[in-house]
Structures are given as C-alpha cells and as structure tokens.
Amino acid sequence: MMRDYETIEADTALDTVMRSVAPLAPQTVSTFAALDMVLAEDVFANEDLPPFPCSSKDGFAVIANDTTNPRRLIGEQTAGYIADLQVEPGTCARITTGAPLPPGADAVIMVEYTQEADGMVTMETTVKPRADVRPVGQDIANHQQVLAAGTRLGPQEIGLLASLGYTSVTAYPRPRVAVLSTGNEIVEPDAQPAPGQIRDSNRYTLMAAVQRCGAEPVSLGIGTDRGDELTALVMQGLSTCDALVTSGGVSMGKLDLIKPILETEGQVHFGRVNMKPGKPLTYATVAGKPVFALPGFPVSSLVSFELFVRPALLRMAGHHLVLRPRIPVTLATTLQGDNGRPEFHRAQLTREGGNWVARSTGMQSSARLLSMVGANALLTLPRQDKSFEAGESVMAIMLDYPESEPYPDPS
Ligand SMILES: Nc1nc2c(c(=O)[nH]1)N[C@H]1C(S)=C(S)[C@@H](COP(=O)(O)OP(=O)(O)OC[C@H]3O[C@@H](n4cnc5c(N)ncnc54)[C@H](O)[C@@H]3O)O[C@H]1N2
Numbered sequence: 001m002m003r004d005y006e007t008i009e010a011d012t013a014l015d016t017v018m019r020s021v022a023p024l025a026p027q028t029v030s031t032f033a034a035l036d037m038v039l040a041e042d043v044f045a046n047e048d049l050p051p052f053p054c055s056s057k058d059g060f061a062v063i064a065n066d067t068t069n070p071r072r073l074i075g076e077q078t079a080g081y082i083a084d085l086q087v088e089p090g091t092c093a094r095i096t097t098g099a100p101l102p103p104g105a106d107a108v109i110m111v112e113y114t115q116e117a118d119g120m121v122t123m124e125t126t127v128k129p130r131a132d133v134r135p136v137g138q139d140i141a142n143h144q145q146v147l148a149a150g151t152r153l154g155p156q157e158i159g160l161l162a163s164l165g166y167t168s169v170t171a172y173p174r175p176r177v178a179v180l181s182t183g184n185e186i187v188e189p190d191a192q193p194a195p196g197q198i199r200d201s202n203r204y205t206l207m208a209a210v211q212r213c214g215a216e217p218v219s220l221g222i223g224t225d226r227g228d229e230l231t232a233l234v235m236q237g238l239s240t241c242d243a244l245v246t247s248g249g250v251s252m253g254k255l256d257l258i259k260p261i262l263e264t265e266g267q268v269h270f271g272r273v274n275m276k277p278g279k280p281l282t283y284a285t286v287a288g289k290p291v292f293a294l295p296g297f298p299v300s301s302l303v304s305f306e307l308f309v310r311p312a313l314l315r316m317a318g319h320h321l322v323l324r325p326r327i328p329v330t331l332a333t334t335l336q337g338d339n340g341r342p343e344f345h346r347a348q349l350t351r352e353g354g355n356w357v358a359r360s361t362g363m364q365s366s367a368r369l370l371s372m373v374g375a376n377a378l379l380t381l382p383r384q385d386k387s388f389e390a391g392e393s394v395m396a397i398m399l400d401y402p403e404s405e406p407y408p409d410p411s
Pocket residue numbers: 181182183185186198199200201202203247248249250251252253256277278279280294295296297298300366
C-alpha cells in the first residue's frame with residue numbers, strides 16, 4: 001500500500017533538500033582540470049612575481065641619472081637567460097620586454113625614443129629611475145594570499161595558480177550523479193519505437209543538465225517497471241555515485257514503483273509538491289545520499305531538476321551561490337492563471353527599453369519539451385483564478401543571462 005504524501009510548497013521542498021546535502025570531502029585535483037570547481041583551501045604565493053627585475057618595454061637598459069649622450073651599447077639582454085653585462089655610466093644595453101634588467105641599470109628607455117648608430121645610442125628624452133622596470137614581487141609578493149577557500153576557479157584563477165607553479169590544488173570534487181530513466185515504454189533514441197513505445201529523452205536532458213552545473217553524469221540506462229530491477233539499479237547508482245536522479249514512475253499508476261522502493265531502501269522526505277509542472281517530485285535519502293525521483297514528463301523532470309537538483313549539486317560541489325537570479329519582468333501578452341497550482345511558466349526574456357519583457361514559449365504541456373526550447377526564464381506565477389495581464393509585472397527566474405546585444409555585422 002503506497003503511503004499518502006502530503007503536498008508541500010516548493011520553498012519548503014527546496015529547504016528540505018538543501019538541509020540534507022553538504023559539500024563533498026575536498027580532494028587534490030589537477031589545477032588544469034578544475035575549471036568551475038570550488039577551491040577548498042586558501043592559496044599563498046611561495047615566490048615573488050616577477051621573480052627578477054625585468055623590462056616592460058623593448059629598448060635600452062640605462063642608468064637614469066647618467067647624463068652622457070650618446071651612450072655606448074655594450075650588448076643585449078633578451079628574455080629567458082642572464083647575459084654577462086654590467087651597465088655603467090656612459091653605457092647602455094639593448095633589452096627586450098620581459099628580459100631581466102642587467103646589473104647597474106635602473107631604468108629602460110623605449111626604442112622609439114632613441115637613435116642607434118655605430119654602436120652608440122642617442123637618447124631623445126630622459127627617463128626617471130625605475131621607468132619601465134617591473135621590480136621583484138610587483139605583481140605578487142612572496143607569502144601573499146592570492147586566493148581564498150570558496151573561490152570558484154575560472155580561467156584567471158587557473159592561470160594564477162599555474163604562474164605560481166601550483167599544478168594541483170585542494171578543491172571540492174565534481175559530484176558524480178547517476179541518471180536513470182524508468183518505464184516499460186521507454187527505448188533508446190536510436191531505436192525505432194514499437195507501437196506504444198517512446199524514445200528516452202529525459203536521460204539525455206538530465207545528463208546534459210548535470211554536466212552544465214559542473215557535475216559528472218553517469219548513465220544507468222533504462223529500467224523497466226519491475227521492482228527488483230529498479231531496486232538493483234537504484235542501489236548500483238548509489239554505490240558508485242554521490243547522488244541519483246531518476247525520471248518516471250512517481251505518480252499514482254499501478255506501475256509507479258519508485259516511491260515504495262525508496263521507502264524500503266531509505267527515507268522519503270517528500271513525495272508531492274504544490275507546483276506545475278513537477279507535482280509528483282519525490283526526494284529521498286538512501287545510504288546518506290540524495291535521490292531525486294523526478295516526474296516522467298520531459299518538462300516536469302527538467303523544471304524539477306532546475307529548481308531542486310541543480311542547487312543541491314552546486315552545494316555538494318562547494319558553491320555558496322546556488323540559486324539563479326530572480327528579477328521582475330513585464331508580460332508581453334496576457335497569460336491564463338492556474339487556480340490549481342503555482343506555475344513555473346517557460347518564457348523568453350528580452351531587454352526592451354530598459355525592461356525585461358517576457359514572452360511565453362506557447363503551450364505549456366508537461367510533455368512538450370518545445371516549451372523549454374528557447375526559454376531563458378521560468379515565470380513564477382502564483383496560483384490564481386484570473387489571468388495575468390499584458391503589461392503586468394511578475395517575477396522570473398533567469399535560467400541563463402541571454403547575450404543582450406548583437407555584434408554589428410562586420411560587412
Ligand atoms: N491519477 C493521477 N495521475 C497522474 C497524476 C496524479 O496526480 N494523479 N499526476 C500527473 C502528473 S502532474 C505528472 S507530472 C505525471 C508524472 O508521472 P510519472 O512520474 O509517474 O511519470 P510516468 O507516468 O512514468 O511518465 C509520464 C509521461 O512521461 C513520459 N516519459 C517517462 N519517462 C520518459 C523519458 N525517459 N523520456 C521521455 N518521456 C518519458 C511517459 O511516457 C509518460 O507519457 O503523472 C500524472 N499522472
């Protein structure tokens with residue numbers, strides 16, 4: 001006999017999920033495979049950068065206060081080694097950008113301000129001491145803290161770590177997430193469905209969504225509606241992964257087996273949420289790991305993922321910022337209200353005259369994945385009898401910041 005699940009509000013459901021997940025144990029990872037991972041340690045410089053005084057221009061290394069003109073060229077210092085040169089009054093050395101400043105010199109004059117003839121260099125301007133010289137430690141001083149634990153590693157942080165020789169760092173690992181499709185009617189996308197069958201889209205949608213939030217998807221394939229088979233797949237997923245996401249089989253049908261399996265193997269925290277789409281969304285923990293049993297309809301599963309699974313996976317990966325931005329938007333057209341459940345209405349936002357304007361993606365059936373295609377926002381429409389009027393302001397969850405300006409046609 002299936003337990004009767006209380007319907008809870010979406011906010012309460014998210015709270016329940018977020019309370020039960022924690023960041024994974026930090027690991028040592030390659031700096032160069034850590035894009036978008038979260039650093040779990042403070043990082044300090046172990047050397048000065050630049051490590052030697054060097055030129056920031058192509059020109060001549062000189063003694064700034066020397067008044068001799070022209071000066072004798074004693075040699076050249078290019079980047080990558082130390083030449084045997086000593087700059088003294090009356091002399092100068094050719095130098096290139098990034099090359100070490102020869103001993104004796106204290107400034108660089110750009111080649112543009114000089115004339116060179118017969119081994120002599122005429123300076124057409126004066127320079128001050130330290131001009132165009134990058135001193136030791138100017139960019140980073142030894143022992144300085146350069147990154148803080150909790151930082152998300154982007155291109156610049158990865159480059160910074162490389163510049164200090166840190167080829168590995170301690171970071172929160174990417175959660176491994178098992179993804180399972182369920183249902184007797186579901187077949188692989190490359191199959192020709194027999195009458196009554198449909199192709200699996202959810203597993204591919206959800207694995208892509210897992211990857212988008214920086215986690216690692218692991219396919220568990222398709223499970224048919226048999227208790228023993230589904231139980232084995234659930235346990236297999238949890239034995240190798242940090243979280244499990246299933247789709248289908250959580251509603252009221254006689255073959256909707258997922259909830260009872262999760263009840264037997266672990267603890268179901270909720271099994272029904274007051275939202276459209278996604279009402280039968282079920283959340284459980286089994287062996288201490290989160291299990292998200294998403295509804296089978298393709299839009300219901302993806303919207304549920306976006307609202308509940310994504311923030312949980314981000315928290316497991318050590319992120320502090322886990323929620324999408326919420327902004328007020330103006331409706332371009334009238335939308336019918338739903339007096340049954342609060343709705344997450346798929347829409348496209350565009351920037352018009354300083355406002356974000358929302359256009360519905362059309363028919364909002366939970367089966368119609370096209371209602372997600374092109375959507376960059378979910379309008380959060382409260383439950384109400386009357387319609388939402390064109391020009392009215394509603395709140396929206398931004399799914400992606402859309403690029404807001406086209407690049408002018410170069411032709
Ligand atoms: N008597 C009731 N029936 C239903 C209720 C209800 O409250 N009482 N809730 C409805 C709502 S709301 C939803 S959402 C669905 C969710 O049901 P399930 O999670 O059990 O999903 P299924 O029945 O297995 O599938 C629903 C639908 O989606 C198709 N599907 C399933 N998996 C996939 C997949 N991997 N790829 C593509 N499409 C998939 C499946 O064939 C069905 O058409 O329940 C309502 N029913």
